[in-house]
Amino acid sequence: MGRLFAFPPFVARFREARGEGALLFLNRGMSVPAIRRPPMTKSRRTASASPAQRITAAIIEKLEQGTKPWVKPWRGVPVSRPMRSCGTPYRGMNTFWLWMVADACGYASPYWMTYRQCQAHGGQVRKGEKSTIAIFYKSYTKKVESPEGEVDTENRRVLKAYAVFNADQCDGLPEFYHPKPLVAALEPEGREDRLDAFFAEIGAELRHHGAQAYYEPLRDRVTMPPTELFEAYDHYYATLAHELSHWTGHSSRLDRDLKNRFGSDAYAAEELIAELSSAILGAELGLPVTHLDHHASYIASWLKILKSDERAILTAAAKAEEAASLLLELGGHRSCGSEDDIDLAHAA
Numbered sequence: 001m002g003r004l005f006a007f008p009p010f011v012a013r014f015r016e017a018r019g020e021g022a023l024l025f026l027n028r029g030m031s032v033p034a035i036r037r038p039p040m041t042k043s044r045r046t047a048s049a050s051p052a053q054r055i056t057a058a059i060i061e062k063l064e065q066g067t068k069p070w071v072k073p074w075r076g077v078p079v080s081r082p083m084r085s086c087g088t089p090y091r092g093m094n095t096f097w098l099w100m101v102a103d104a105c106g107y108a109s110p111y112w113m114t115y116r117q118c119q120a121h122g123g124q125v126r127k128g129e130k131s132t133i134a135i136f137y138k139s140y141t142k143k144v145e146s147p148e149g150e151v152d153t154e155n156r157r158v159l160k161a162y163a164v165f166n167a168d169q170c171d172g173l174p175e176f177y178h179p180k181p182l183v184a185a186l187e188p189e190g191r192e193d194r195l196d197a198f199f200a201e202i203g204a205e206l207r208h209h210g211a212q213a214y215y216e217p218l219r220d221r222v223t224m225p226p227t228e229l230f231e232a233y234d235h236y237y238a239t240l241a242h243e244l245s246h247w248t249g250h251s252s253r254l255d256r257d258l259k260n261r262f263g264s265d266a267y268a269a270e271e272l273i274a275e276l277s278s279a280i281l282g283a284e285l286g287l288p289v290t291h292l293d294h295h296a297s298y299i300a301s302w303l304k305i306l307k308s309d310e311r312a313i314l315t316a317a318a319k320a321e322e323a324a325s326l327l328l329e330l331g332g333h334r335s336c337g338s339e340d341d342i343d344l345a346h347a348a
Helices: 042-047 051-064 093-105 115-120 191-202 233-247 265-285 296-308 312-330
Strands: 005-007 111-113 132-145 151-166 205-208 213-216 221-224
Touching: 051 093, 051 132, 051 151, 051 296, 051 312, 093 132, 093 151, 093 265, 093 312, 115 151, 191 233, 191 312, 213 233, 221 233, 233 265, 233 312, 265 296, 265 312, 296 312
Parallel strands: 205 221
Antiparallel strands: 005 213, 111 151, 132 151, 213 221
16 A cells, blocks of 8 residues: 555643744844845855745744744634735735745735835835745746757756845835735625535545545545534644645646655655645635644654755745645636646746
């Protein structure tokens, strides 16, 4: 039988994201290391950290503090995903990175924009506010010579970053960019039925048995504990979303490598993909993910992966986006698209 991708015991908890050192504003929360650098010179430009290095370093710091920075622990605003000023959601690593920055800085608005976009919408970034980064890939062509001496062109991409500000850092913006917090989390009538219908529409083989949740790649089957063993139906659906994220990796779907032994780097990487995917689904469907907990061994494995490969988190985020998008499509959930989504999974 293939590896069982089991989800560890779940407990409700929330740890406030706090930290010290270079990644924090003095009074506002987290910053990006490059934000406070002195004026860029040619020598400093070559020695400065890449966007991938900056993001990975910040995530490593949070993991070492025991905080999973991709978890969005708060509720109370109508929009969950980080949004561009035009209203389309960020995707991939930008989703988790901007969640992380917003949590650390205490931003309530989900909207992010460049300095010029802020002005175009009638606003102005307040004096002294610090930007953070969003990332994208820039495509270019390069001439290459084959061993036979033939010259050809290759399409390549390089990771770039640009500065963005949260709407909470700006004055004069329309009220649209500052959604009012909800006094209490809303549970619309019929929501449980709609979630039932969404997950049933996906079409995965599902059985209810025992006290553990896991996915079996060889049988292509998800096993879940009976619903009455969960504290709330939201917890049941959030756990199911995690296991279905593994389900997307089957060879007949997204074809990720699921034949890895427990404790291996590849196994930990797959768990990270499912973690990030379930966080995206939680944002889209309004499901909590803070009750989902992982053994310390997973955290240690993730740290090992991130420290050995600065782009590992970008690749995992891209694959998680693919997994979540597939499930949302199969379940019939309409999500706002983005005209400039970036495929990080096949980055050079």
